[in-house]
Amino acid sequence: MANLEELKAKVDTLAAKIVELKKADPVDKDAVGAAVKDLLDAKRTYAQNNNGIGVDGKEWQEPMSKAEKKKLEKAKKAAANADMVNGKQASDPNSASAQKKAAKKAEAKAKKAAMKAAGKSGEKPAAAAAAAPAKAGKAAPAKKTFIPSKSKLAPMQISFNPNAPLTDRPVVALTMAVLCNVTSDYSIISDHTRPGCALGLPDGRGELSGDAAIARYIARKSKSPMTDSLVGGDFEQTAIIDSWIDYTNTLSKFQQVRRVKAVSATLDRCLKQKTYVVGTTMTLADIALFAALGFPAQASDLTEVETILGADATPTKRWINMMRSCPALREATQLAMGISNDSEPVFDPSSLLDDLVPGMSPLEGATPGNVVTRFPPEPSGYLHIGHAKAVLMNEYYARRYKGRLIVRFDDTNPSKEKEEFQTSILEDLDMLGVKPDVVTFTSDYFETIRGYALYMIENGLAFMDDTPQEQMQKERMDRVNSKHRDQSVEDCKKYFDLMCSGDEEGLKWCLRAKIDMSSVNGTMRDPVMYRANHLPHHRAGTTFKAYPTYDLACPIVDSIEGVTHALRTTEYNDRDEQYQWIQSALGLRRTRIHAFSRLNFMYTELSKRKLTWFVENGYVTGWDDARFPTIRGVLRRGVDLKSLRAFILSQGASRRVVNMEWSKFWAENKKEIDLRAKRFMAIDKTNNVKLTVTNAPTAEENAFISTDFLPKDPSFGKRHVRIAKDVLLEKIDVEGIVEGENIVLMRWGVVKITKVDGDNLTGEYIPDGDFKAAKRKISWMADVKETLPVTLHEFDNLISKAKLEEDDNFKDHINPNTLATTEVIGDAGLQNLQKNDIIQLERRGYYRVDEPYINAEKGLQLFMVPDGKSKSMGGLTGKLAHR
Known part of the structure; x- marks a missing residue:
């Protein structure tokens, strides 16, 4: 794509050339015509490279010839005549022009009457007009009311043209947002239909255009301590700053060379004995002048x-x-540029980022080296597949943006939490390959959070309430204020101390935030922020008798720990407003919220409470049962970490909550494990038949054949397969077999069946047999003493209903048949397998080694790994559904 700044400069140069040519005497009409044609071509090229928007910021339209203009004027006159015929001429009292004239006439009469009244009474005209009653039959002028203007922008959205140069982007506004610490309040979007930048205003009030105007708005709205120093603390200082901004606006029409020289000449005089343009600190004037120079925060721009x-x-x-050197200007540049893997680095090579993983979206407002994410599990159970999505997304963004990942235990409820769960979560994260930069605990901040709770009380932002829970829920539903809402600060403190004292009377009381009981968002209706709980805390012991809720603790600790982006599932959408209110009310550093959809699976229960019920009632062997959706469970089932990470990140950008089918995940998992799953064979221990191959070696001859572990990838090496005269086959494979039929013993060769006698077959090995001609290609096992006893384990879903509704009792939908085992005779090579190896038993499926072979009494235990198909790959069906 062409450089828009260069194209605009070319347009300006050609326009100036035409002006000079027209000044010549005589005028060279041919030269003017050629220059006009060149100018038109340049403007057209600019629009083509700017998504149809011309240099004037309007939609590009091809210029019309004189004939075309004449034709258009004729059409307009015809349309006007048609209006006359239809009775819409100016004399029509309902026509727009008639109404406009009538309005002007009425206004003139009102002014005249006001002047007359003022002359008689001595009042000012405006006062007289206001005092004069409306005459009979004439309506009084309507009071002006606010009418929201239309805007494509959502409130607090800043848009800019992605094809525009840096100086035409909201660099000044974004610098102001960074300095006032409110970048998380604004979302930045690109819109190629707009020539400049704009800000969507709240309450449908339209939008604000212009970088400097948006900057002023951001500063004044933020009410930051920085506001006065940035935009002026008094009338005179504000006026001086505004005059500098007006000066930079006059420079905007110049090309860069002239603009830089003009600013330099001005600043060289102004800054001889000063550090800043206005006053003793950086102001909006400095930032605007820096933008006029081209905002040279990047090395490449500075060079120019x-x-x-x-x-x-x-x-x-x-x-x-x-x-x-100001970090705010550097961060604003990155926000305005957008972070990408461009050949031109932003500031330094370390800021280059990897391409986004397919499915993931950019992290809004993220700049390299400045991103901090957090994963806040509650130590009340083992992590499940839904948690895996949350932690892997947090880790992905932290690593991509060269930031930090915090794992913080949300240990605010002693009733549910145990040290066992805390330890297991750290082990689960290690299993996932997640290495946090730091592990913290909300309980470490209990005293700090208590201080903020007291601040809320002292500033009228909270009250203590002893309303019974059911009544409180009803009042919140009906939007009825609590009887305690207007209690005094002294009473509030008294009951807060009672709640925290450990006295039984304090158990009735809780602290509620005083927000807005009329809000359409239920979470804003005075939510509970603190509760009494006399159970010992697994870390703090009996030090505390009351604890903050997650809703209060999370935004406070996020801010304190420097979290820049809080990744929250869409189920928290309603609570996001409450989260932001708490940070704003407490004057905390703001955190940007990034929403993503929760990962749900069909036929699966993810509630910790319900999973605990399965464990306690013996439906599973423990939290690591392969039927469980816990991290331990799915890994024990045979989930490949690389596949899990890729699958979860591929779902990451979506905010639409869907119930995923396990088959889709297992199909992706199969693609990965198939690349390394070594091939072996096994035959059912009971449902088998014997084949005697008359011309094969005897067992005593100890004969072998050599075959690839992975036929598609010989680099995995060879395995030796024992062959012998007596061979075991699956009974299902030889149903209907007849004498004279050729079969293929996989990895060995063709055998012609010469005799069928019930479960005993006789055949002859054909060295040069035609593999393609034989219909049956079957697995087999030499009937020798070196074979291995193997137990195959199959699993099914614990829940029999695809999706449980809110009013469903999960106990009514428990699958009674979820585990089956099969004893098989396995290849001797299986005894070398290690725990967690993934293999393929040919024609049966993929298996994970749960327990390696020790001896005949402790045989090999293999767990079937689903492959996403409804049937087994080779027709050897198991005892349960193949999933």
């Missing part, structure tokens, strides 16, 4: 500016270097 300024040291150069 320094080339124009020359080699001499000047106050302007000193000022530029000082401004470039």
